[in-house]
Amino acid sequence: MSIEITPSLLSKLMKRIYRLLRTKNIELREIWCEPSELIRCINTTKEGVSEVVNNFTFIKKKRGNYKDYYVIDKILFIAEAIRFMNNDFRNLAQILDYNGFEELVEEILLRHNYEAITNFRFSDKSYFRKKTSQSRYEVDVIGLKNNLLLMIDAKQWKRRDPFSIINRVADLQYQRAIALKKNPDIFSELITKLAQPDKTLKKKLPISIIPCIVTLEDSGCRRNDNKIPLIPISKFNSFLGELSDFVDKYKIIKINRITLQKKLI
The missing domain is CATH 1.10.10 (Arc Repressor Mutant, subunit A)
Structure with missing residues (x-):
């Protein structure tokens, strides 16, 4: 039947x-x-x-x-x-481990027509590493749509942490974004990998990087002190859908040039 x-x-x-x-x-x-x-x-x-x-x-x-x-x-x-x-999105996400949580963030990006990758690692070869005393970085999830690149730190914390902790974590994500900008060859390779075909890359410049934190729990805060967006997974869909209307409210790092095969675009 x-x-x-x-x-x-x-x-x-x-x-x-x-x-x-x-x-x-x-x-x-x-x-x-x-x-x-x-x-x-x-x-x-x-x-x-x-x-x-x-x-x-x-x-x-x-x-x-x-x-x-x-x-x-x-x-x-x-x-x-x-x-x-x-209403159960938070509970749904709890059936995943931290790798699965990152993959869920990636899947949501893909459903919003972003090109996305997880676990992007790079070495800081610029002078910036002397200031930070850090030479290696990893970004949980990266999404690119048109000229907007989201660098996401996916935090599957199962408790509400004080704002001071979230604030510090968000600032560290901002540091990762700055380090990526300071390494134009690495950034260019990343964009080339995400944006296909190459002939569309000129149209994407300048590229705006927005470092973000996506969390399991809702902290009740939407930005840290440095205007880094703090997004609970339950609101990630709506954040992506409305981002173009509120992008100027967040910290943006502009990339005006990228290099491809030793040619400057």
Whole structure:
């Protein structure tokens, strides 16, 4: 018998799948479930599971050890479930470890038409390292859209920290952005990797870097003392959607030139 997939049913299904995922290893992105497990979770028949699965992109049927399994991608599940469980976004993100949290931030960027990468590492070869006494940096997530580049520090803190701590963490992210600007060759390689094809790069200049902090908890603050945006994951979608209207309220680092194959653009 055919199942009518209504918004109400989808919401119930998402909550049931969420409860199932809470029992699984948070370090795993893909969760393999036997059909019987998903049947109990969704409270339907084998045929009903197949029909429901066809409505979702985060569940795939795969075969392993001569058996059929349903594989749930937790990142895609959360990105989809937010439409039905918006008030539970913080709880949804808690089924991830810190790597998964970064991947969730990346996935949300991709859904807002950003080019995105995670775990970008670089060495500061400029004089700036003498001032900071730091020569190596890592940026959790970077997103590029048009001429706007977001450098994101993803913090999956499960508690509310004092503003002084968040303020200091945000200033460190600003330091990473300055260090990246001080190394034009590294920045150029990054932009070339993110922006394809190369002929579009001229149109993106000048590029505006905005260092950001995305947190699991809502600190209640939206900017630090240095105008670095502080964004709870529950509001990250709306932040991206409204950013063009409020970009002048945040700290911006302008990049006017990039080098490609020893030619200056």
